[in-house]
Amino acid sequence: MNTLTLFIIYITSAVVLAFWNRKKGHGFWLGFWYSVVLTPAIGFLTIAIAQQVVVVDSGNVRRRSCPHCYNLTAANVTFCEVCGKHVAHQTAKQYLQMAELFVGLAVTVLLVSSVI
Numbered sequence: 375m376n377t378l379t380l381f382i383i384y385i386t387s388a389v390v391l392a393f394w395n396r397k398k399g400h401g402f403w404l405g406f407w408y409s410v411v412l413t414p415a416i417g418f419l420t421i422a423i424a425q426q427v428v429v430v431d432s433g434n435v436r437r438r439s440c441p442h443c444y445n446l447t448a449a450n451v452t453f454c455e456v457c458g459k460h461v462a463h464q465t466a467k468q469y470l471q472m473a474e475l476f477v478g479l480a481v482t483v484l485l486v487s488s489v490i
């Protein structure tokens with residue numbers, strides 16, 4: 375396989391993962407850039423672990439589930455209307471924490487395998 379083929383497979387995987395991420399309620403571009411920057415393997419694991427966000431679209435009102443109390447709150451608020459906790463950027467923060475975890479794990483494996 376040449377570099378171009380690998381590149382196309384890489385980007386296609388990122389796009390597929392981005393659609394999956396959007397379906398789970400976390401947005402297309404977060405999933406796409408996450409998979410591009412951190413490889414689709416880490417993107418896959420993170421999206422698989424990420425909680426499903428329920429988005430309810432009733433006419434002109436969009437509501438989403440809160441990651442803390444699981445009640446429905448307005449989709450565009452920073453703080454949950456029910457429990458008062460921060461909901462905006464919550465997913466991005468969780469994703470970054472998972473990225474740290476996976477990168478830390480990869481570094482550990484590399485270090486251990488270089489010692490052995």
Ligand SMILES: [Zn+2]
Pocket residue numbers: 440441442443444445454455456457458459
């Ligand atoms: Zn809440």
